[in-house]
Amino acid sequence: MGATKTDLFTKQQNDIAQMAKAIAHPARIAILQYLVKKNACVCGDLVDELGLAQATTSQHLKELKAAGLIQGTIEGASVCYCIDPKIWKQYQQLFSAFFKDVNLDGSCC
Amino acid sequence: MGATKTDLFTKQQNDIAQMAKAIAHPARIAILQYLVKKNACVCGDLVDELGLAQATTSQHLKELKAAGLIQGTIEGASVCYCIDPKIWKQYQQLFSAFFKDVNLDGSCC
DNA sequence: TCTTATTATTGCAATATTGCGATGAATTCA
C-alpha cells in the first residue's frame, strides 16, 4: 500500500489528478509563470531565477516536460524552454470544465 | 532535505501549488465530481461510491475539507458533505487566471 | 443500557516526492 489505486477511477479522473499534480509544486508554478511572463524561449537563467540547486531545477523541468506543458530545445551548449501553447490550452480548458457551473445556491443541509 | 522549500517562492505561488495539490488525487476528483453531480448534500454513500477503505475515504474528505472545497455537516449519526460554492468559485477563478492568455504564436526557438 | 451504524483518528507499512552533491554528456572557445 501507499501507491495510488488508479484502477479504481476513470481515465478522466486520473488524468485530471495527474495534470493537477504537474502544477502542484511552487517551483513548477514559478517556472511556468516565468516562461509566460517572458513569453519567449528562455535559455539558462532558470536556475538563477529559482534559487534551487541545478539538479533540482532540472528535475522540475523534466516533470513539466513529461506533462507536456513545456518544450525544451537544445540551443548550442544550453537548452531553451518555452510553454507548449497547445497543451497549455488543453490544461486551461480541462480545469475550466472541471470547475464549471456548480449550482451556487448551496442547497446544503 | 525532501521537504518543499516554500520560503523560496511567493505566497501566490505556494497557494496555487497548494490548491493544485488538493485536487491532485483521483479519489478526490471522484469525490468532487460526485458531489457536483448530486448537487446536494450527500450523506454516507461516499465510501461505497469510491471503493476505497472507509479510513482512506475519510482521510481524503479531511483533505478536501482542509482545502475548503467541501463542507461537512453532522446529520444525526452520519455526516453530510457538499461543495462549498464560495471556495469552489475561488478555485475556478484562480486556475482560470493562471492559464489565461498565453500568447499562442509559440515564438519558440 | 446495549447494540448497531457511521465517521474520525491512530499507528503503521509501502510508495512517491523533493532536494542536492557528484558525475556524465555535449558544446563552445581558447
Next chain:
DNA sequence: TGAATTCATCGCAATATTGCAATAATAAGA
C-alpha cells in the same frame, strides 16, 4: 586538444502521501 559551460542523470537522504486495520467517538434505535 584541453578547459570551461550548460544541462541531464544517478544515487542517496529526508520528508510527504497513500492506504488500511484497529480502535475511538458519537448518535440512533431496541
